[in-house]
Amino acid sequence: MAKQACFLIQTEDRKGILAEISAFFAGNAFNVLECKQYSDMRENRYYMRVVIDMEKDCMTRRALSDAFAEVAARMNLKYSLHFSDDRCRMAILVSKTSHCLYDLLAHVREGDLPCEVPLVLGNHPELEHVADMFNIPFFCCPVEEGRSLEQEKAVLEILQQHKIDLVVLARYMRILSESFIEQYQNRIINIHHAFLPAFQGGNPYMRAWQRGVKMIGATAHYATPELDEGPIIEQDVERITHEASPDDLKQIGKDIERRVLTRAVRAHLEHRVIITGRRTIVFAR
Amino acid sequence: MAKQACFLIQTEDRKGILAEISAFFAGNAFNVLECKQYSDMRENRYYMRVVIDMEKDCMTRRALSDAFAEVAARMNLKYSLHFSDDRCRMAILVSKTSHCLYDLLAHVREGDLPCEVPLVLGNHPELEHVADMFNIPFFCCPVEEGRSLEQEKAVLEILQQHKIDLVVLARYMRILSESFIEQYQNRIINIHHAFLPAFQGGNPYMRAWQRGVKMIGATAHYATPELDEGPIIEQDVERITHEASPDDLKQIGKDIERRVLTRAVRAHLEHRVIITGRRTIVFAR
Amino acid sequence: MAKQACFLIQTEDRKGILAEISAFFAGNAFNVLECKQYSDMRENRYYMRVVIDMEKDCMTRRALSDAFAEVAARMNLKYSLHFSDDRCRMAILVSKTSHCLYDLLAHVREGDLPCEVPLVLGNHPELEHVADMFNIPFFCCPVEEGRSLEQEKAVLEILQQHKIDLVVLARYMRILSESFIEQYQNRIINIHHAFLPAFQGGNPYMRAWQRGVKMIGATAHYATPELDEGPIIEQDVERITHEASPDDLKQIGKDIERRVLTRAVRAHLEHRVIITGRRTIVFAR
């Protein structure tokens, strides 16, 4: 893969931002491969994603980082910088259902998700064999009665030891504490098995059946302390009929969940997502 | 159009229903053109839609009605019977937005909705010109401050005078009273501009924008006394991006609303819908 | 509506284009409301759409036009410039089926298609009443046996007299001559009732039925001398079942055709389409 650098930028909207930022790259002889921007006129915010070619390095990474930091300070930009060969270290947290786990790991294997997976972690031992199949270390952190904080601490330690950048909750059936979420702020992606904000909380397929909806869906979002309230990255739905029982919905839903979660993780790993309040800017591929 | 009779049937599920009912039609030398059924094993209910050919009448309608009534009494069937040349009389109720009204009337004109439209009724005068275009009488029933029951009474009278069978709320921005709804039970179709049960109530597009959803939708349902809680007939969604402002959502939503409402009305007019509690059985075309 | 100017630009891809163009707007104190670009690395082409605010005119239109023309000459840009209050004059050509015509005219009426419709033109008289409903002049140009060039000449004259900018073929069942198409190059939008390149040519619904496809579609494209081969603007599909007869496909297809054509026309009218060879760049809203 070509060496590239990707900037995700946000700032207050005003005249001349694009000109100033693009002048920086042009002035340093970088080729801009992609540049997407969005001005939210309601909130007066400006969002930008710029990908530049680092192939024929005119500058070292360090020099680029330092130079852009100066620009950002002057222009009051909030930004992050990502180099294409810094691979994200992603941990997958699971309970007992395997469909999202299989889909993520198969995509990683096929080279369709640019990351490493140093570990899979379960609060149950059931899915160890799946991690084994893919030669990925599996950690089991069961929850003992009344000792859920201890379990969470154990989980956190493992994530930190392995320098995890992104935590994917692939049908991990535990509610995380506020303190856990803050330590991985904007770096925890959850899949909810409903089309949020419909059917927040538990048992969404049964409730969808009872309500008689004609489509069911799934939602991938960043975890925040408020359950199922975090910024949405991706959603999808499928049409159902009256014939589908709650169990059928669960089965149909599995296929929606796996593709929604995998797409959301891909968007994050490709640095196409900027979070702003309860919303996300997801630049299309 | 060929003359046909359509039966919508529901009963307790048990062995032999299909055999018994189909024996009735075979015994009377009717050709069964379509027969769909669904057994809801959770609730132990049986639902059926049968269309038979009346072309070479072996029986008069009256004879058929009487004969089947006997079968139904014996088998404890709840049913309705519809002859293809009895055209439904549909009233369209509107306020100020015209997109659903245009779409319904254009479909009627093109012969794609089997009904008559004796009238359009608005609580505002704005859409009279649309009714005029299609040569359909327009009635304006404005709501005077604090006199909404009087207005509803006036509406009811007009509907009754015109022997209306089906009331379509095509973005009619009034909440109907329980007594109104009961008089047209299972015969009022409403379009809600959100993917229910998400964003029940007012201002759904603004709330969808604030929540940052990645798809918006619309829902057509039978009106019940509980607002936006009636049995759903049809839903659809469209993918949106972060760039869509609340006003853009409104515009995109209009196209979803019009197709969802038109499809729901068509399903009702083609006698493909059975209501059961909060759910509908919608037999596909 | 706010006064805006929109530039559609294409040129050879190279370093610094974005910086140079955005410097022009910043240097002239314009606020850039939207800016989208795309670098096609395969073909080494660069495409851009820029919308600027003209509210507090720092420059007259004329001055802006002249100044940008200089930039374009220096940078070797191919471009078009559109002011938001120059409304496009759109002619709709029809034969006997009305569904696309209704949908276009209803959208224009509702303010959802920014254009004027000076005329509807049919090669049959059938749809005059629809034009009448919307108070739009209708011209009938029937084709006499063996005199199709004469008819086309009559059509052209009418279009020219009315200074038509965009010709929409809303199920106009005539093949246009090469010379006609050249006079309205890139300004004729056609709707084909199939998912191109499947089922090019006549009778697509019957052929779709015979082939047993599980989805049918429609395609809006710019007309070119090669039938059904022009650059595609928009496509959509709908799922069908084995139960749908060829006539059902036709009816289902009408709803796909109307929304695909309306969306394509909207994209054109909002200056979101750049044509390049057989492909289009369609900047999302």
Added chain:
Amino acid sequence: MAKQACFLIQTEDRKGILAEISAFFAGNAFNVLECKQYSDMRENRYYMRVVIDMEKDCMTRRALSDAFAEVAARMNLKYSLHFSDDRCRMAILVSKTSHCLYDLLAHVREGDLPCEVPLVLGNHPELEHVADMFNIPFFCCPVEEGRSLEQEKAVLEILQQHKIDLVVLARYMRILSESFIEQYQNRIINIHHAFLPAFQGGNPYMRAWQRGVKMIGATAHYATPELDEGPIIEQDVERITHEASPDDLKQIGKDIERRVLTRAVRAHLEHRVIITGRRTIVFAR
């Protein structure tokens, strides 16, 4: 799983079929769990799928088979009979790309595809590790220069030795001979990486890019001697933009291919497909 028997029936359409068949099941005290039918009036054919409960066997399987065979002979029915605990033996044929293989095997593991997979067979050795992960025997049948018939013979022998019922071509990049296809008539499912009949033959993603389509798709169909012409079981599409390069289309396409193939295989395994000429009847779940 409950013990059930499923009949797939087709015959000439005529009066009384439904009554006669349902009388058979009622007369033998079977509970009909599902019954779907379809009358193709164009071709005067009748299609039916009946699922009955075998839990409290009133008859042995043998007795049921024999009794129904008599009915079928009398009524001139073409049919197949499937018992829910006879599990289909499915072979998966692959070349070098693994995405469909992973998806099928993960679904089998999760219990979402009712079959056994006695073997995976490749014409290249690359995917042996995937079969290994799932503990499934892998057979490699490479094609030597000019000896493709010998290879096919080797493949056939392996399939026969393992009593394979269904052959799934999961991106198996070989054209099968007519004789091979006849031996597994209506029992070979292929995935084509385009929305047939668009882009039949090789290199569909590149051709889709060149044509500038706005959606790409995939098609699962039964293999017939004519390449990409067999009866279609399932299709799906995804919307793409001008930004997607041919390589991006390939990647997006992988996700469409995997879900289309898995759905088609599921429909076949659940005995929901009847083949009739170039078309399929696929009874919905």
